[in-house]
Amino acid sequence: MTRYDIAIIGTGPAGLEAAITAKVRNKNIILFGSRNLSQKMAVVDHPILNYLGLPSVTGKEMAAAFQKQLDEMGIEITEQKVTSVYAMGDFFGLQLSNGEMAEAESVILASGVVAGKPYPGEEQFLGRGVSYCATCDAPLYRNKTVAVIGGSAEEEAEADFLGEVCEKVYYLPLYKGEPQFSHENIEIISGKPVEIKGMMKANQLVTDQNTYDVDCVFVLRAAQFPGQLVPGLATEGNAVKVDLQMKTNIVGLFAAGDIAGQPYQYIKAAGQGNTAALSAVSYLAEKKKG
Numbered sequence: 001m002t003r004y005d006i007a008i009i010g011t012g013p014a015g016l017e018a019a020i021t022a023k024v025r026n027k028n029i030i031l032f033g034s035r036n037l038s039q040k041m042a043v044v045d046h047p048i049l050n051y052l053g054l055p056s057v058t059g060k061e062m063a064a065a066f067q068k069q070l071d072e073m074g075i076e077i078t079e080q081k082v083t084s085v086y087a088m089g090d091f092f093g094l095q096l097s098n099g100e101m102a103e104a105e106s107v108i109l110a111s112g113v114v115a116g117k118p119y120p121g122e123e124q125f126l127g128r129g130v131s132y133c134a135t136c137d138a139p140l141y142r143n144k145t146v147a148v149i150g151g152s153a154e155e156e157a158e159a160d161f162l163g164e165v166c167e168k169v170y171y172l173p174l175y176k177g178e179p180q181f182s183h184e185n186i187e188i189i190s191g192k193p194v195e196i197k198g199m200m201k202a203n204q205l206v207t208d209q210n211t212y213d214v215d216c217v218f219v220l221r222a223a224q225f226p227g228q229l230v231p232g233l234a235t236e237g238n239a240v241k242v243d244l245q246m247k248t249n250i251v252g253l254f255a256a257g258d259i260a261g262q263p264y265q266y267i268k269a270a271g272q273g274n275t276a277a278l279s280a281v282s283y284l285a286e287k288k289k290g
Contacts, residue, residue, distance in 0.1 A: 001105040004030045006280050007094055009224075010080050011037045012108030013266045014257025016066050017273030018108045018280075019075050025281045030102060032094075033111075035077050036065045051267050062266070081222075083133040085230045087250050090287075097099075097158070099135040105287065106252045106280045108274060109230070111223045112260040113238055118225060119149075120195035121262040122217075126228065127204025131218050134158035138165045144215040146170070149193055153177060155220040160187060162218070170205070170212050225261060236261075248275035252287075254279055 006022050008015050009035025019031045047056040054062055068079075081097040085107055085145050094102040122130055131137040134148070139159060145168040148159045156179050162169045163183030173179050179188055191207035197216050198204065205212045227235045234241040234249040239261035246254045256276040257269035 001101070001103055002028075003091060003105065004028050004109060005104070005284055006030075006106050006277070007092065007104035008032065008108045008110060009085075009094075010112060010257065010259070011077055012110060012112055012257055012269060013037075014259075014269035014276070015064070015110035016070065017270040018110060018256060018277040020069065020073060020276050021272065021277035022280065023073055023075055025277070027281060027284070029075075030076060030078055030082060030104065032078050032082050035079055038067060048266060050265070051270075053075040080224060082111075083136065083224065084231070085253075087230075087232070087253065095133065095136065097133055097135055099133070106254070106283055108246075108273075108276045108280060109226065109240060109248075109253070109255040109259050109282060110257045110276070111229075111236070111259055113264065114223050114225050116222065117238070117243070119193050119196055119219070120200065121198070123228065125196055125198055125202035125217075128200070129198055129214075129216050130196060131216055132220070132224055132228070134162050134218050134220065135214070137218075138162055141166050141216050144166045145213065146216045146218060147172065147212055147214045148218045148220060149205075150174060151221040153179070154222070156180065158218070158220055162186075170214065172205075172207065189265060212268075213221070219237035224257070244275075246272055252280075252283055 003029040006029045008018050008031045022029045034079050045058050082094050084095040086093040092104050092107045094223050123249035142165050147170040150173045152175055159171050159173055163186045169186040171186050172189050192207035194208055196202050197205040205217050226240045240255040240259050242255050243262045246256050254276040258264050
């Protein structure tokens with residue numbers, strides 16, 4: 001298995017700037033995110049007036065400029081969602097949504113801010129009837145009943161896979177549009193998630209309209225809350241605690257952009273991405289010295 005120097009999670013301005021800076025410093029990197037870049041940029045049609053060097057461009061135009069620079073530098077984007085990051089001593093293990101693992105000497109979190117907060121019971125039953133990865137944990141629930149809370153249409157493929165393995169799948173979409181599945185044992189339900197209940201392990205999904213008896217609840221978001229993504233990570237609200245070098249409380253792990261707190265500005269995110277990459281480079285240099 002290839003062990004990368006730096007794994008970067010997120011393709012907004014912070015993650016892209018971190019990738020560019022790390023590439024300039026000749027580091028072997030892997031960049032996780034969407035090839036469409038940040039959804040936050042893709043929907044901005046009005047001019048952004050305070051980004052140095054790109055006056056009065058829209059978010060879409062900015063994304064196109066970023067993509068052009070990535071292409072010129074040969075930086076590729078890996079479209080696998082990172083569901084967990086584990087500090088393994090002298091390296092990090094990254095659990096991917098396809099069930100595979102990636103390894104890196106250091107990690108930069110730049111996945112943006114996650115709105116809201118975990119559902120009641122979600123953190124309590126994580127690993128005991130609550131999962132963030134259908135591909136990883138589906139075999140544990142073969143021929144059983146599960147629920148899926150889908151944060152976007154991209155999660156439909158995960159639910160469809162569960163339909164192959166499980167006896168019954170309740171799918172609760174948190175977005176507009178009609179989900180499409182190829183398995184008849186997937187039932188689309190409506191309402192808002194209220195609570196995940198259980199005793200020793202989760203066994204019910206409670207919505208504002210009904211209660212469903214299940215063996216597991218798969219909570220599939222575009223991004224996880226930072227404290228759930230990285231066990232032991234110090235957070236404050238939905239933000240990761242960092243110092244001025246973008247260091248977290250975990251050695252070798254850095255954070256930048258919206259995930260590191262306000263202000264939520266493109267120019268601030270890019271600057272922090274640059275700082276995080278330089279800090280990761282310095283960390284690797286010190287680590288190499290022994």
